[in-house]
Amino acid sequence: MTGTNRPPESTLRVLSILRRESAVTLAREAIWRTRKRWKQARLVSDLSAARPVHFRPAGYYRPELGRISDCGRKAILACADSVCAGEFPWFGYGRVALGIPPRWNLDFVSGREWPRVPAEALTIVRHDGSDVKVPWELSRLQFLPVLGKAWLLTADARYRTTARTLLSDWIAKNPVGEGVNWTIAMEAALRSMSICFLLELLWPFAPEETGWLCTVTQSLQEHLLYIEAHNEFSHLARSNHYLSNIVGLFALSCFLQGEAMISRRRRYMLLVTRELFHQTYADGGDFEASLGYHVLVLQMFTAALLLMRGQQLDPQPAYVERVRNMCSLLEAVADAEGNVPQVGDCDDGRVELLTDDVRQLSATGSRRDSLCIAGFLGLGSALVQSPGLFHGDDAAWHGLTPHGESIHSAPQPVVCFPESGVAVARKAEAQVLFFAMPNGIAGRGSHTHNDKLSLVARLGGSELLADSGTYGYTRDPGLRNRFRSTRSHNTVMVDGEEQNRISLETANLFRLADDAAVSEITTWSVDGSAHLKASHSGYSRIGVVHTRTLSLAEDRVISLLDQLTGTGEHSIELFFHLPACWQVRSIFRVHEDLVCELNGPRAVAFSWRSKVALEGEYRAAKISRAFGSWIAATQIRIHGRAQVPLQISTQIRWTT
Numbered sequence: 001m002t003g004t005n006r007p008p009e010s011t012l013r014v015l016s017i018l019r020r021e022s023a024v025t026l027a028r029e030a031i032w033r034t035r036k037r038w039k040q041a042r043l044v045s046d047l048s049a050a051r052p053v054h055f056r057p058a059g060y061y062r063p064e065l066g067r068i069s070d071c072g073r074k075a076i077l078a079c080a081d082s083v084c085a086g087e088f089p090w091f092g093y094g095r096v097a098l099g100i101p102p103r104w105n106l107d108f109v110s111g112r113e114w115p116r117v118p119a120e121a122l123t124i125v126r127h128d129g130s131d132v133k134v135p136w137e138l139s140r141l142q143f144l145p146v147l148g149k150a151w152l153l154t155a156d157a158r159y160r161t162t163a164r165t166l167l168s169d170w171i172a173k174n175p176v177g178e179g180v181n182w183t184i185a186m187e188a189a190l191r192s193m194s195i196c197f198l199l200e201l202l203w204p205f206a207p208e209e210t211g212w213l214c215t216v217t218q219s220l221q222e223h224l225l226y227i228e229a230h231n232e233f234s235h236l237a238r239s240n241h242y243l244s245n246i247v248g249l250f251a252l253s254c255f256l257q258g259e260a261m262i263s264r265r266r267r268y269m270l271l272v273t274r275e276l277f278h279q280t281y282a283d284g285g286d287f288e289a290s291l292g293y294h295v296l297v298l299q300m301f302t303a304a305l306l307l308m309r310g311q312q313l314d315p316q317p318a319y320v321e322r323v324r325n326m327c328s329l330l331e332a333v334a335d336a337e338g339n340v341p342q343v344g345d346c347d348d349g350r351v352e353l354l355t356d357d358v359r360q361l362s363a364t365g366s367r368r369d370s371l372c373i374a375g376f377l378g379l380g381s382a383l384v385q386s387p388g389l390f391h392g393d394d395a396a397w398h399g400l401t402p403h404g405e406s407i408h409s410a411p412q413p414v415v416c417f418p419e420s421g422v423a424v425a426r427k428a429e430a431q432v433l434f435f436a437m438p439n440g441i442a443g444r445g446s447h448t449h450n451d452k453l454s455l456v457a458r459l460g461g462s463e464l465l466a467d468s469g470t471y472g473y474t475r476d477p478g479l480r481n482r483f484r485s486t487r488s489h490n491t492v493m494v495d496g497e498e499q500n501r502i503s504l505e506t507a508n509l510f511r512l513a514d515d516a517a518v519s520e521i522t523t524w525s526v527d528g529s530a531h532l533k534a535s536h537s538g539y540s541r542i543g544v545v546h547t548r549t550l551s552l553a554e555d556r557v558i559s560l561l562d563q564l565t566g567t568g569e570h571s572i573e574l575f576f577h578l579p580a581c582w583q584v585r586s587i588f589r590v591h592e593d594l595v596c597e598l599n600g601p602r603a604v605a606f607s608w609r610s611k612v613a614l615e616g617e618y619r620a621a622k623i624s625r626a627f628g629s630w631i632a633a634t635q636i637r638i639h640g641r642a643q644v645p646l647q648i649s650t651q652i653r654w655t656t
Contacts, residue, residue: 059310092629189248285420292346338374
């Protein structure tokens with residue numbers, strides 16, 4: 001079908017599901033959804049019939065305050081002071097003055113808000129320039145544990161009072177089931193964990209605080225019953241949303257004492273364990289094809305592991321091993337400062353704000369990076385008892401002592417995570433990351449970008465080739481699609497086609513067509529050079545397959561060989577994205593080669609060669625390292641038109 005005869009995307013999605021899923025799976029899904037609607041209909045009566053519960057510390061925190069560094073202490077107190085002054089932490093927006101109390105249902109960027117009506121009556125994505133993630137993020141209340149930590153560090157009553165005031169106001173103005181902050185279970189789950197963490201940090205409570213504690217505990221019980229009734233499970237596809245639900249429910253069942261809490265604790269621990277093996281690959285990668293969501297998901301599994309430890313529950317050895325593998329992948333792609341590239345979507349989501357996160361609140365411009373996670377890597381490596389690259393304040397909050405100051409042996413010249421589609425090659429001062437990640441969630445691509453066979457390159461402490469990042473989601477659908485497009489990544493585009501087709505329908509901002517199947521990355525070494533190779537089929541609909549071989553040599557050279565196989569004449573484009581510390585001096589021709597020279601931290605030259613004449617140009621571009629913000633960059637575009645099969649050779653040389 002073509003033109004006006006083509007069914008709408010929503011119909012095509014339903015038809016695709018019917019073709020892909022078995023009758024048994026579809027029947028199970030129908031039964032589950034019926035049961036879910038029944039539980040939602042019973043929520044009001046379940047809330048009124050619920051027996052009282054009591055809060056108790058779960059052993060999540062075991063603070064060793066003497067081990068907190070001066071830098072970490074200053075960061076926590078600066079963030080807490082900011083909140084006390086009515087300035088709240090926001091994504092790439094920095095600190096924003098919203099006052100005390102803030103308007104919990106407001107998107108301060110657009111000035112638009114959501115009314116306090118039953119949550120099921122609300123449209124959360126309105127395509128009017130607003131972004132529901134702003135009120136959601138504020139109402140995750142993740143600044144509350146920061147205030148709790150500041151109270152523990154100083155005993156200054158101002159922090160305790162502010163935390164109590166803000167939480168009381170939120171509960172009063174957001175009754176369960178009403179308003180934008182009760183529209184999905186994920187937000188309730190993350191918020192409930194923030195409240196539990198705060199209460200444990202403020203424990204014990206004075207007699208005059210008993211009434212307040214009872215009100216908050218009742219709210220936690222309401223959160224638990226709401227999440228159970230609105231659980232985001234599906235037999236068809238599950239994601240970090242469902243994972244947050246069951247981690248939140250596990251946390252609530254650990255912190256609350258009352259009827260059925262022990263049985264809930266066992267059940268949700270088993271569900272979290274099961275989901276670890278469903279949502280990650282054996283080599284440690286998250287199945288959503290995103291390093292940002294890898295961080296969020298790993299933090300969820302880490303939080304669950306800390307709760308198991310606090311409750312003296314023994315996790316399965318395989319659980320600890322898989323978490324260790326997830327940490328190993330992040331350590332492999334992180335630079336020496338603990339910065340992870342923004343590959344795939346990243347909305348800066350956290351379970352709690354760790355020390356690096358609160359430090360980032362004072363960073364501006366190009367210094368702001370939501371995937372600066374050195375402390376989190378240290379916490380993870382200490383928890384699973386593996387010598388990691390980083391450690392520090394966050395481990396001290398949990399009474400964890402890292403085993404070893406650093407990795408005991410030198411990094412491997414090539415590290416590959418074949419199922420996850422991530423490989424890293426190192427030679428002296430150069431580090432190159434190569435990506436051939438399968439489309440996320442079995443092809444649904446919710447947080448996948450068109451970054452097949454893209455690379456990120458670092459020279460010494462400087463990033464030379466950067467990923468585009470995310471910037472935003474629903475506020476500007478056009479920019480959302482631009483940042484996840486093929487031309488925004490360091491890879492090859494054929495005939496102006498996307499690797500995975502991107503629908504222009506706003507309802508599909510979290511889907512990609514499942515076009516680009518990837519091969520497994522193969523690695524080998526020859527005469528001291530490291531080689532990585534993979535291919536993808538995203539252009540097979542126009543008769544082309546792209547294969548890229550990446551080589552890192554001893555003599556300060558990164559080589560790329562792009563092979564396009566198939567038939568016909570096609571336009572070819574190669575894209576390279578440079579952070580602002582690099583400037584293009586000129587692009588010129590030397591015999592058969594096209595050459596580009598850069599100014600920057602060191603002298604770098606690119607050169608390209610093919611059997612056809614190539615043209616080159618550069619222009620201003622954008623990359624994003626924190627949700628809601630972008631920074632200036634430069635895009636180099638190399639292009640030509642040729643018959644395939646075709647090979648294009650790229651060499652990147654630098655001086656010390």
